[in-house]
Structure formats: C-alpha cells, structure tokens
C-alpha cells in the first residue's frame with residue numbers, strides 16, 4: 453500500500469485520489485493531497 457510521509461500512514465490503494473494523465477494514473481493522498489506515485493494505466497485501450 454502507498455505510504456504517505458506527511459500523514460505517516462499507509463493508505464488503501466482504492467482510497468487514493470486518482471487522476472489520469474497521458475496514459476498514466478497519478479495518485480494523491482486523500483487526506484493531504486500529497487503526490488504519492490504514478491503508474492502505467494492498466495486498462496488496455
């Protein structure tokens with residue numbers, strides 16, 4: 453699970469704020485909005 457250094461907690465992946473950007477999924481902490489990671493979009497277009 454993604455760890456947020458600001459909140460000092462692990463978050464469920466499903467709870468993260470997600471944004472799609474140029475074929476990537478960008479995730480942010482749902483509490484403090486800190487950037488937590490960027491993943492390749494698993495969806496096949």
Ligand SMILES: [Zn+2]
Nearest residue numbers: 456459481484
């Ligand atoms: Zn946070």
